[in-house]
Amino acid sequence: PPRPIIAEATAGSRASRYSGAFIPISIEVRNYRNYADEHFDFKDISFCTINGKNGAGKSSLFMDAILDCLFEEPREGDLTGWIRADESARSGSIIFTFSIGDHTFRVTRTRTKSGKATLNISEFVNGDWQDRSSEKIKDTQAAIIDILGMDSLTFRSCALIMQDQYGLFMEASKEDRMTILGNILSLGIYDSMGQIAHENTTEANRQISQREAIVSNLSKEISTADSVKSEFDAARRAAEAAKIDLDSAVLRKENISLKLSKRREAWDKAEKLTSDIHTAEEKNGELARQLCEQRGIIRSADSTLQDEAVIHANAAQSVDYTRREKDLLQQRSAAAARLEALNATSGQIDSLKGAIDQAEKNRSSAEQRIAATGQKIAEAQRYAEAAEKLKTVLSGISGMESKERAYRDLSTTISDAQASFSDAEATYRVEAAERKRNVETYQAKARMLQDSQCVNVEKAACRFLADAKAAQRKLETYIPECTAWKKGQLQHLDKLKSAIAVDKAKLQGIGYDAASLMALRSQADSLRPQAAEYSKIGLYNEMLT
CATH class of the missing domain: 3.40.50.300 (P-loop containing nucleotide triphosphate hydrolases)
Known part of the structure; x- marks a missing residue:
């Protein structure tokens, strides 16, 4: 439940x-x-x-x-x-x-x-x-x-009653008093109950609407039950007719499958017979080829027997060719010996040509080195000027880097001083505001002496007038004290501000220029290759001597 x-x-x-x-x-x-x-x-x-x-x-x-x-x-x-x-x-x-x-x-x-x-x-x-x-x-x-x-207002009204706020609840507006009482008595629970009841009612109405929709749909379905039954009977008869057609189709399918199986068996037998015929034809072709070869051999033998006289003449000529071959082989051996001697002489000639070519290359290389050395000596003056200029530029870079370090150190000092000034200024403003509030509090209490309409203020013994007189006496010393404090604080702030201004003037007088330093470094990078070439001139002079 x-x-x-x-x-x-x-x-x-x-x-x-x-x-x-x-x-x-x-x-x-x-x-x-x-x-x-x-x-x-x-x-x-x-x-x-x-x-x-x-x-x-x-x-x-x-x-x-x-x-x-x-x-x-x-x-x-x-x-x-x-x-x-x-x-x-x-x-x-x-x-x-x-x-x-x-x-x-x-x-x-x-x-x-x-x-x-x-x-x-x-x-x-x-x-x-x-x-x-x-x-x-x-x-x-x-x-x-x-x-x-409880919120703050309720807490101050009933749990922690502040000084001079004893009538806070009575002086509050009607809405605030209702809020305070509601918090004390936990009346907010009734707002929650109302919200929950409203949500429950909304949910119940939604469920009722859903059930009414379901009932309406069921009523419509009941009214159409007869037409649904006739449609169902027609569908059942159509299903029975479709079943008969299906059985007939299955029977036709089985007959077709049987015929297809027989045709596949006949096709396999036909393929086997075709393969056997091809094999027999290949064997018949091989036998015919062998028969042709035998017939060719017989014809060749017949032709040889017919040319017997020619064969005897060719044999005699072959004996003569053998004798002449021996003579040629002897001449060939002698020629080979002479050719070997010529090859040895040719090798010596090629060796001499290689030595001559190498000497020519050495001479050409020496001439090229002499020409390059002469050119570098001719450029020595230009390289010397570049090396001297590089020394001057490097000296300028060193001086500018020293200024850069001094500039950064002084910039850090100025940043720290500005942070100290900001902290001191913030502290001054906070304490000045506090002192101002104290003065206003003392002045408000002191005004009670004028507003009290007491006959003899000096002899008054009531507590609030005693506080007023104490506040008036406090003002006599507190205001001069605040004035002196303010003067000291402003002097301190001025001193910090002056020190920052002096440091900024020094910063401008350092003479550091980031663009000039970058330009000097770029100039030095362009002069270094020429200065390096100048240092090599001495090596070339040694090579010439």
Whole structure:
């Protein structure tokens, strides 16, 4: 069965998990307002009063710090306004630990004067702190509000009533009071219940529409049932006729397959007979060829017998040819000996020609080397001038590189000085704003003396007039102090600015020119090959001598 709407509405609410008394455990601050580093533990404290001089930081530690840690809504309006106005204080942090029922939480908030912030909330579970933060600060802030069950306005109206804000709830608008009461009494659950009821109603209407559509379709199908039945009978009869046609087609297919099988057997037999005929024809051809060869041999033998006389004459002529061959072989041996002697003489002649050719090549090479050496000696003056000019250019490069190093070192010094000036100027502006706010606070309190209409202001013993008189006395010394401080700070800034201006003037006087240095290096690269050629002139002179 579905759950009740109220159970469904509270299932996803943090209020269903975190309920009970809100109890502060500890507050820890660093660089917060007038505190450099402070920690206070609320353990074993159920009721107490806090006494101290005005401006000592009672409200800052026990009220402002808790509110800024949970919601970060500084009274100055500037999110960095709670960071201590000190040159060494670059950032500040607030850590507030509290419990709700059986759950213990710790909220950590940090911020730098440049505006960068972090926010973390952790829960103490089984002896260890477990992170409950989100990736984005706004999501973590929403989680803190969900855990508390209160936004800043509700928290300041009922949980932590700030100084001079006791009537915050009564002075709030009707909408704000409804919001505060709604947060305190968890009336938001009824908005969730209404939303869930609306969603359930929408879903139910959708399902009803779907079921009505299904019923409508079923009604149409029922009305057409008779026509569907007749169509089904016609389809069944068509199927039976198609089955008869199919059986007849199968029978015809089997008959055709049988005929095809017989034709394949006849075709195979025909192919075998054809192969046998080809083999017999090849054998017949071979026998005919052999018969032709035998007949040719017989004809040749007959022809030989007919030419017997010619054969005897050729034999006698062959004997004569043999005798003449022996004489020619003897003459050939003698000619070979003479040819071998001629070949030896020809080898000697070729060797002499090779020596003559090599000598000619050596002479030509020597003439070419002498000509090249003469040309290099002729160019010696030009190479010498290039080598001398290279020395001058290299000297210029060395001087310009020294200026380059000095230029870069001084540029780094100027950059560091400008960064120091920016930091000092930012610190001056922050502290000047803080001092201005202090003066305005003292002046506002001092004006109460004029607005009080007290008969004897000097003897007045009421607390707010005592604060006003203290503020007036503070103004008498604080304004001159601020004036002297401002003068010193401006002098310090002027001194830094003057030092930067002097360094910039020195930078202009160095005389470094990147384009000139690049041109000198390019000129040196073009002169180096000629200077290298000049150094080789001495080697050529040695070769000539």
